[in-house]
Structure formats: C-alpha cells, structure tokens
Amino acid sequence: MRIAVTGSTGKLGRATVERLRADGHDVIGLDIAGAPGPGFTRVDFTDYGQTLDAFLGIDSRHSGLDAVVHLAAIPVNGLVPDVTTFHNNLTVSFNVFQAAMRAGIDTVVYASSITAMGFPFDEAPAALPLDETVTAANNTYGLGKVLEEAMVAQLVRWNPALSITALRFTNVVTADEYGSFARAADPGYRRSLMFSYIDARDGALAVSLALEHAEPGLEVYNIAASDSGSAVPTAELLALHFAAVPVTKELGEFETLMSIDKARSRLGFEPEYLWREQFAG
Template identity: 70%
Template sequence: MIGRMRIAVTGSNGKVGRAAVARLLADGHDVIGFDLDGTRGAGFTRVELSDYGQTLDALLGVTARHDGVDALVHLAAIPVNGLVPDATTFHHNMAVSFNVFHGAHRAGIRTIVYASSINAMGYPFDEPPPYLPLDEEHTAANNTYGLGKVLEEAMAGQLVRWDPAFSITALRFTNVVDEYSSFARAGELDYRRDLLGSYVDVRDAALAISLALDRASPGFEVYNVAASDTGLTIPSAQLAAAWFPGVPLRKELGEFETLLSIDKAADRLGYVPRHLWREN
C-alpha cells in the first residue's frame, strides 16, 4: 500500500472528480483540485488547463496551496460529443491532456491516472465488436471524442518511453452513473446497447482511481472500468446474441455478467465493484 501523498485532481468539480476527491481524502491523502469551477479554499485552485503556462505553473506549485505534488489524477475534459462542435471537443481535450501529461513530465510528477473511455473501444458499436466480453486489446474510435481518447492513449504510451520511472494508467470508464432512474428501462432490449449494456457507479469509478494509484508501476497500462453486471434484466448471453449475432463469446457468461470485461482490472488492481444497480 502507498503512503500518504499529495495528489492533484484535474476536473475536480465534475461528477467523477467530486467522487475521486472524496475517496482520496478518505484514503488519507492530501488533495488539490484544479478546475474552472470549485469551492474556494485550501483544496482548490482555478486553472485554465488549455493554457500550458497555467497548467505547468499549477503543477509546479501554487502559493498557499502546494509546493509540488506526488501524483496526478486527470479527469478534466469536455465529457461527451454534442456539447460543443465536434472539432472543438477534439482540439480542447487533446490540448488539455497534452498540457497535463507534458507538464507533469516537466514538473517531475511520475504517477498519472487518467480517464479514458469506452469511446476508445468502438462506442456506439454500430460496427459489432470483434468478440465479447470486450477487453482492452480492442481499440477503435467512431466519433471525435473517441478519437481524442485513442490519441491520448497513444501519447501516454510514448511519453512513458521518455522516462523509465514514468507511470501512466488509463481507465476506460463506461457510462458513469450517480442515480438509477433510467434503469426502469432495464427490461427493454435496446437499453444500453450502445454501451454493451454496461455502466459503473461513480463510487466504483473513484475506487478504481484509488486502486490504480496504489498499484501504479512504471510504464503505460489500460484498464476497463465497469460494474460487474449489465444494466439489464435480460441475461447477458441473450443480449449478446440479439445485439451482435455471430460475434464469438470468449467465455461462458454468467447470467447478468458484464459484456465489457473487467477481468484485467480485477486481476491486477484488485478492482471489485461494490455498487450495483440491482442492489439499490
């Protein structure tokens, strides 16, 4: 287990950011949030991360806040397509991630955990996946948000080559939920098809971040992060056959087992989702 660290969290006021900050504080770490919005105080600094100068300066130190950080959790981004024009989504997210990754490298921060996405795996799966459950070996982008995530992963993979001590972990989050009203549709066959039926509770997303920091090692790794079940009441094997006829199954599926494989995260990080919609 790692000891107490000072951890910077970009996007600290977002859905996952708030949960991650709460989790890391509960773990005993010191946390400084970097975002455009947040509560004034010792745990937050307003930073325009699309500005490299601001980003690097904030990582190096902020008077009355910190004089350096031990690790970085990067969650800041335009979170989905459609909020702004597609090119804006791509340009903004790529610039922010470059600024954060390269700034951390220059600042001597050697541990980064960041949010990748199911969008880097072929979402919304109009083109069927090559196999199920789908694991981290498959990479495909079908929108500008996803293209940014694929390129962020490629960038991270190259940056760790520059420094043998550098550790970057990409967490491919599926749809992160903090309430379950939409799960009233769980019996409908078309519900969550574009997500392979998957979801993850925001508290389990924060758990994965905590575990990834704890188990970080030099190099670049990618992990899927989802709940252990689907978000439907239809058995998983039936979903796979209906949604993607002819796509091979790599193993026999449990009744409601996730079609977005979390086996790697379970094996290497000890990730076991604790918050499932069926228990809420």
C-alpha cells in the same frame, strides 16, 4: 500522497476527491469552474503556463505533488462543436502530461474511455466480452481518447520512471441517476454502451487502486460494473444482438460484456455499487 485531481468538480471528479481524501491522501482539486477555497483552485488547462505552475506549486495549497489524477475534459460529444471537443481535450491532456513530466511527477492516472474501444457500438465486435486489446474511434471524442493513449505510450518511452494508467471508463452513474434503470427490462436499453455502466464511487475506487498499484510504463484498464445495466440475462442479450459474435469465456447470468478481468486480477478491482441493489424502482 499529495495528489492533484483535474476536473475535480465533475461527476467522477467529486467522487474521486472524496475517495482519495478518505484514503488519507492530501488532495488538491483543480478545475476551470468551481468556488475557490481550501483544497481547490481554478485552473484553465488549455493554458500550459497555468497547468505547469499549478503542478509546481500554489501558495496556500501545495509546494509540489506526488501524483496527478487527470479527469478534466469536455465529457461528451455535442456540448460544443466536434472540432472544439477534439482540440480542447487533446490540448488539455498534452498540457497535463507534459507539465507533470516537467514538474518531476512520475505517477499519473487518467480517464480514458470506452469511446476508445468504439462507443457507440453500432458495429458488431469481433468477439465478446470486449477487452483492452480493442481500439477504435467512431466520433471526435473517441478519436481524442485513442490519440491520448497513443501519445502516452510514447511519453513513457521517454521517461522510464514514468507511470501512466489509462482507465477506460464506461458511462458514469451517480446515486441520484439510478432512476434511469427503470427501462432496464427493454432489451435495447444501453445497447450502444454494450449494456455497461459504472457507479461514480466505483470509478473512484478504480482510481485509488490504480494509484496504489502504479508501476513504470503504460497500463490500460476497462472500468465497468461487474453486471450489465440490463434486466435481461446476458445470454439473451447475446442471442438477440450478437448471435454471430464469438464469446471467449463463460459468462454469468447478468455478467458485463465489458471485460474487467484485467482490473480485477492486477488491481484487485471489484465494483461495490450495482444498479440491482441501488435502484429503488
């Protein structure tokens, strides 16, 4: 397929472009920053005209797209004022979804987030592990992600052929960031993330599989590593932090508390890069 990746110069964007090209797709990177060249064009996605035009065609780049992978966003709270994060991300996502529909592109995969499930998880959840039925926002970035999912649920009603897949990524880690796992023996390490993480290369794998298995309608998937980001066994973490929370399934020794069962069963997603193998400490 010919696929545009928004936010292609970001941490997950770079891994996704590499993966999709390795899969044999023709990939056009689109982002607000980066050096223009073959396979990449600068686009300001807050400008709907630029967004639509980039999807319809770019001279010397493409004359039409089969799919869009939407990763562009202000990635976390705190980089700019909260209201700026909210306004930017909602505007960008609406522009991307609307432009894709206007351009006749029926397949979109985009980055939702565990912030749409309540990150940072200061409150004890109703049950563990967390699955895709959980929706909550505790900051403006998360509020934007909740509203994006609500918006997409309506857009797919308007166009029965439209397929949009929301991937709820947890904290994305690149190969050069595994040094942070030196703290993994601390039972409070990654507590706010429900102890989860995802290697950028496995995040890109999830994008590839979502494109491969795209069907009309909206689907939401949690995307995390299969193990926790903690050196403390999962049962001990549960006893220490969530003793009163019901556990809905039997969990492995270090199994993640961010359920990826749906992605496993429907997409065939199986993370390949786990910190216990990657960490050189």
